[in-house]
Amino acid sequence: MNALRFLGALLLGLLLVAGSLALGLFLLLEGNPEAQAALWEAVRARPMVPLFTGLLLLGALSLLLYPPFLGYLALTRALGQESEVLLAHPGHRLTPRGPWELRHLARLINRLAEEKERLEQRLEEEAAQAKDLVEAERERLARVLAQLPQGVVLSDERGLVLLYNPKARALLGEGLGVGKSLFGLLDRSLLLHAQSLPQAAFLVQGPKGPLRLKARALEEGFLLLLEEALPEGPSRERLHRLKDKAAGVRALVEVLERETTGEAKRLLQVAREALDEIQGLLQDLAPSPHEEVPAQDLLRLLAGRLEARLALTPGWTLDPGAEGLLVQADTFALAEGLAKTLEGTEVVFLQGEAEGEGLFQLTVLLPREAPKPHPLLAEAAEATGSLWREGNRLILLLPARKAPPEALKEAPAPRALVYDLTLLQVPPGLEDVPLDQLLYTAFDLETTGLDPEQDAVVALAGVHVLGRRVLRQEVFEALVNPGRPISPAATAVHGLTAEMLRDKPPLEAVLPAFRAFVQDTVLVAHNGAFDLAFLRRAGLDQPPLLDTLLLAQLLFPDLKDYRLEALAHRFGVPATGRHTALGDALMTAEVFVRMQPLLFERGLKRLWDVVEACRRLPLARLRY
Structure with a gap:
C-alpha cells in the first residue's frame, strides 16, 4: 500500500x-x-x-x-x-527524531503533555486539600453535634437520613442509620405536618417512647430536633398516680363543699384553689400534643392541608379582633380530621374570630349541610375545646390567649447554614494572611449627590466574602434618612426620593449595626475613596480597604473602561440590581473573587502585597 x-x-x-x-x-x-x-x-x-x-x-x-x-x-x-x-502514562515524553517539522511537532506535544501533567497534579493536590478540609470540618461538626442535649437528624426530601448525632441514636434506637428512612421510625404525616410549623413542638411516639419533635424544612430535605417527652424527674407512672390522686381529692372536695357551710366551706374553697394549681402544674409536666399557633397560621395551615388532600382551594378570612391570638390545638389531628370530614366536598370557606375572653371560634362554611365530624376531628377539638354543627356550618371553639408583643413580630426568613470551622484558628497577623483565607465585607452606598462635604448617605449595604466565596445569605442593607433634599440627578440613578426615606433612621442610628457587621473584616469597594469619604465624615474609618478600581488598573493597565459594570461584563458577572446599594455590593464582591486568581498569578498572594502594589498606582492618590 x-x-x-x-x-x-x-x-x-x-x-x-x-x-x-x-x-x-x-x-x-x-x-x-x-x-x-x-x-x-x-x-x-x-x-x-x-x-x-x-x-x-x-x-x-x-x-x-x-x-x-x-x-x-x-x-x-x-x-x-x-x-x-x-x-x-502522562509522565512519558517523546524523543524528537526525523526532519525539522517532526522534531518541532514532538517538542510541542511534550510541552502540552507537561502542561497537562502539571494541571492534573495541581487538581489532585487541590482535591486532596479540599477533601482534608471537608473531613476536618466534618469531624469538628460531629464533635459539636455530639455535645448537644437534643437529638439532631438531617434528612433529604425522601426521608433518608444524611446525618445524626449520638443523642438521636439513643432516642430512636438501632433503626436509625445513614441512608435509612426516617418514615419507618416516625409517623410520616406528622413529620410533614411539623415542617409547616417550625416553631411548634409535637408529641410523637418513637421506638423507645414518646418524644417531643421540632422540624424545619430545608431546600432539599428537613432537620429534626428531638428530646424526651418527659423532663427528668418524676417518672411517667408517678406522674399518672399523682394526677389520679389529685382528681380523687378534687372529687372529695366537691362533695364536701355541697355538705358543709360557714368557715369549713371557705377552707374547702381554699383547698380547691390549691388543687386547681396542682393539677395545672401536673398538666404542664405531662406530654401534650397541643401547641400554641397564631390564628392566621392555623387558618393558613388548615387551608393548605385541605388543598393538598382534597384538591380544592379553600378561602379563609380572619376577623381583625383575632389577629393577635395564639390558639391552643393539636394542629396535626385537627388538620387530618378536618380533611377526612370534608372528603367529597368541592367548596369550603374557613372563618376565624375571637369569641369572648380566651376563646377562638373556627367556622367551616359549606354549600350543604355540615357532615358528621370524623372521630379524629372530634377528639382533637374536644381535647381542649368543643365542636358542634349548625346547618351548613361546622363550628370549633378552641382556647386562645393574646400573644405577647414580641411573639407578634414576624420572624425573619431562615438563613442557609453557613459555617467554616477553620476560622477558629485565628491568624497571627492580618497583613501576612493569604487573600483566599481572609474575611471581607464588600460594601456600597448611595448618596444625595457627589460632594462628601455637602451630600449625605441614603442607602448602605454590604455582603461578607470568605476567601473566594460570596456569602449571599450574610448581608447588611439599610435605607437612611439623609435629612436634606436629594438631587434629581441622584434620584435618576438610584430611584430613591425624600418621600420614600422620610420614616427611615438617620445614618447615626444605622452606623453602629454596620460597624458591627464589618468588624474584623477587610473592606472591599469599587472607587472606595468616594464611599469612605462619606463614612469618615460620619465617624467610621475601617482600614485596610481593597478597591476593585485600583485592582483593575493593576491587572489591566491598558483597559479603557474601569466602571463596575464593565468589569462585571469582563468577568461574566450578571449586572443585576445595578445602582442599588446591595446590588452594587454583590457585584463588587463577585468581581473581587474573580480577581483573586489573577492576583495570585502575579505573585500578589498576601494582603500586604496587594496593598503595597495598589499604593504605587496613580489612582491611589485620588482623594475626595
Whole structure:
C-alpha cells in the first residue's frame, strides 16, 4: 500500500514536471516556427524515446526517493503511536527524531503533555486539600453535634437520613442509620405536618417512647430536633398516680363543699384553689400534643392541608379582633380530621374570630349541610375545646390567649447554614494572611449627590466574602434618612426620593449595626475613596480597604473602561440590581473573587502585597 501511494505520487509529480517542461519548451520556440515543426516531427518519428526516457527517470527517482519516503512515513507513524502512550502514562515524553517539522511537532506535544501533567497534579493536590478540609470540618461538626442535649437528624426530601448525632441514636434506637428512612421510625404525616410549623413542638411516639419533635424544612430535605417527652424527674407512672390522686381529692372536695357551710366551706374553697394549681402544674409536666399557633397560621395551615388532600382551594378570612391570638390545638389531628370530614366536598370557606375572653371560634362554611365530624376531628377539638354543627356550618371553639408583643413580630426568613470551622484558628497577623483565607465585607452606598462635604448617605449595604466565596445569605442593607433634599440627578440613578426615606433612621442610628457587621473584616469597594469619604465624615474609618478600581488598573493597565459594570461584563458577572446599594455590593464582591486568581498569578498572594502594589498606582492618590 505504501509503495502504491509512493508510485502514484511520484508519477503525478513526473507528469506535472514533464508537462511543464514541454509547455515551456513549446512557448520558448513560439517565435521560431521551423524549430517547433522540427521538434514536433522528431517526437512523431520516435514516440518511444520520450516515453522510455520518462520511465527511466521514474525508475531512477523511485530508487532514489523511496527509502526516504518510507522512513518519513515510519517516523510519522512512530510519532503517532508514541503519542498514544501519553494517554496511559502522562509522565512519558517523546524523543524528537526525523526532519525539522517532526522534531518541532514532538517538542510541542511534550510541552502540552507537561502542561497537562502539571494541571492534573495541581487538581489532585487541590482535591486532596479540599477533601482534608471537608473531613476536618466534618469531624469538628460531629464533635459539636455530639455535645448537644437534643437529638439532631438531617434528612433529604425522601426521608433518608444524611446525618445524626449520638443523642438521636439513643432516642430512636438501632433503626436509625445513614441512608435509612426516617418514615419507618416516625409517623410520616406528622413529620410533614411539623415542617409547616417550625416553631411548634409535637408529641410523637418513637421506638423507645414518646418524644417531643421540632422540624424545619430545608431546600432539599428537613432537620429534626428531638428530646424526651418527659423532663427528668418524676417518672411517667408517678406522674399518672399523682394526677389520679389529685382528681380523687378534687372529687372529695366537691362533695364536701355541697355538705358543709360557714368557715369549713371557705377552707374547702381554699383547698380547691390549691388543687386547681396542682393539677395545672401536673398538666404542664405531662406530654401534650397541643401547641400554641397564631390564628392566621392555623387558618393558613388548615387551608393548605385541605388543598393538598382534597384538591380544592379553600378561602379563609380572619376577623381583625383575632389577629393577635395564639390558639391552643393539636394542629396535626385537627388538620387530618378536618380533611377526612370534608372528603367529597368541592367548596369550603374557613372563618376565624375571637369569641369572648380566651376563646377562638373556627367556622367551616359549606354549600350543604355540615357532615358528621370524623372521630379524629372530634377528639382533637374536644381535647381542649368543643365542636358542634349548625346547618351548613361546622363550628370549633378552641382556647386562645393574646400573644405577647414580641411573639407578634414576624420572624425573619431562615438563613442557609453557613459555617467554616477553620476560622477558629485565628491568624497571627492580618497583613501576612493569604487573600483566599481572609474575611471581607464588600460594601456600597448611595448618596444625595457627589460632594462628601455637602451630600449625605441614603442607602448602605454590604455582603461578607470568605476567601473566594460570596456569602449571599450574610448581608447588611439599610435605607437612611439623609435629612436634606436629594438631587434629581441622584434620584435618576438610584430611584430613591425624600418621600420614600422620610420614616427611615438617620445614618447615626444605622452606623453602629454596620460597624458591627464589618468588624474584623477587610473592606472591599469599587472607587472606595468616594464611599469612605462619606463614612469618615460620619465617624467610621475601617482600614485596610481593597478597591476593585485600583485592582483593575493593576491587572489591566491598558483597559479603557474601569466602571463596575464593565468589569462585571469582563468577568461574566450578571449586572443585576445595578445602582442599588446591595446590588452594587454583590457585584463588587463577585468581581473581587474573580480577581483573586489573577492576583495570585502575579505573585500578589498576601494582603500586604496587594496593598503595597495598589499604593504605587496613580489612582491611589485620588482623594475626595
